[in-house]
Amino acid sequence: MNLNKYNKIGIIGFAREGRSILNYLEKINFQGEVYIMDRDISLEYPDTFLNVSMLLGKTYLDSVFDLELVFKSAGVPANTPALLEASKKGVEFSSNVNLFFAINKKPVIAVSGTKGKSSTVTFIDNVLKKSGFKSQLVGNIGNPILDYINADVDYFVFEISSYMLESFQGEIDYGVFTSFFPDHMDTHGSFENYKKAKFNFFKVCNKLYVNDFNQDVKNYLDSNKIDYISFADANVKFFDGKLLVDNNIYDIGLDLGTEILNNFIGAISCLLNLNIPIKFILEGLKNFKKLPCRQEVFVSKDGIRFVNDSASITPESTIAAVKNFKDDLEVLILGGQNRGYDYSQLNNLIIDLNIKHVLVLPDLNTIDFPFEFKSFENLQDLITYIVDLDLKSGTVLFSPGGASYNFYKNFYERGIFFLSSIKKHGLIS
Known part of the structure; x- marks a missing residue:
């Protein structure tokens, strides 16, 4: 160009x-x-x-x-x-992205989807590096892709957002699509516009791995006769802390949560297609650390778990977090911008689990939820209330289910403030 x-x-x-x-x-x-x-x-x-x-x-x-x-x-x-x-x-x-693709000659592995992109690209990048390849993590994760146009790499690992896909022009070698549900409708203007941007991903990938559990995703792929490998049909499965690949069972000895492991099905399928040895994939799994603000667990000296899931900005992501910690969930903290999302499934889950303490911050505290909750105007007062609860066990889950922009620059700033607040009150060290 x-x-x-x-x-x-x-x-x-x-x-x-x-x-x-x-x-x-x-x-x-x-x-x-x-x-x-x-x-x-x-x-x-x-x-x-x-x-x-x-x-x-x-x-x-x-x-x-x-x-x-x-x-x-x-x-x-x-x-x-x-x-x-x-x-x-x-x-x-x-755009920055389109200019890169007009010039670039190196293979690109891209990950899109509503949630799980950052964890998935980080895992892929780590495994490639362990395998001896030179790879560079770029895109929505924080590294502008054009900055690395002359980088000496074997692969670019690219987190691509709906905003980038909206006017994307280029060709992606390998694509992994993690999940799909309504998000960013305030920017895109409608769910249909958001869907159109996201589904553009399917048209630009040469090799495609898709979580097609969502019916809109499956209908689009089928009606447009797009070739892809479904996560459900992949020869990769997780169960009981183990990984199943082509009928071989490997003990990975950890549970990163259903949502993350499900996303890794597509990532591992892609890596195996690149002939990455299974030993490096297993090493990548065993050494994987959850990214900041994504179901991060901190344990108090009394054994109470405080989970920082500030990256949860939709009800669907909060549902995933609640399911992961449902066995001993004592306190659920919701809050953030009310962007008109449908909270009915989350409501039903909270009622079914009979969560003892549901604490809600602005703007979600203006919603007439069908369960008992306590409203707070700021996080400081909410944390003080948790201190007064004098919990002896269980999990406190900060998974807001709403965007952070009503009080914070981004979800990361919100998550850092949550952590600093519970540390200030001596809840964790």
Whole structure:
């Protein structure tokens, strides 16, 4: 892709992806004008030799019609009226990801799905490295993919989000699809738009491994006659702390939870297809550590388990966590933005399990849940209440089931605040 044929290039959204585009333009010694466009008026002028103008604040998109090519960061909604109008008037749009795929010649293993992407790409990357391959973890997990376009690797392991898939152009060598249920509808505008973006993944992968338990997923794959390997049909199964591969049973000696292990069925199937020896897969399983804010377990000196599952931003992910810890679940903490999701299945599970203490933070505390719960306006007061409960055993599960943006920058910041709060009160060391 020859970018030097353009005179005016725009970068919409100047966080990690936007800065990655600017870095690439520096590498190719771009000779034209660059317009950085962002709503954040506090952004500082970048240290660059390029001819850069900053367009910030509420009117940051006003000049988009004057540009020839615009790189849009994944988090900027594609259905923004100004962008739709600019496209009609001939402005070209691309992205950090699309530019990478226009240039890259190395094989890519990509993971998509509503939940489980980060854990799955981390596992694949770890196993490849243990096997002696040079691999690079990129994408939504935090490493802009374009930054590594010249990396000396055998494989890129790519976490690809619905935002990236929305306008994706390229070809993926191996794809693993973990799960599917409603999410990010506030950004995509509707469930149908979210589904359309996610299902674009199925059309761009040469070899595809899919958890097709969801009927929408299965119907789409079947109606479009897309070849794939279903997790259900794979020669890989987990049971009772063991791994079954092609009728061979291996003792892995740990239980990472049903959700994670189910996602790893697709990952292991893909790795076996790459002829990765089973010994490295077993080593990867035995050494795998749950990622921060994803059902992280901390045990108090009295044996009470505190589980940080702040990454849970949908009722479905909270359901998975509740099922994993149901045997001794004493306290369930819910909260976060109310984005209009259907909580009926979670409601039924809470009622069926008769969870003793359900504590709810804003904005979910405005929902008329059909079970008894206690409402709190902030996490500090909620933690104080848990201290006063004087629990002697059991599990305290922080699995909010709602997005963090009403109080925090992201789910990670929310999870760190939860951990610091329970440490401050002496609940864990």
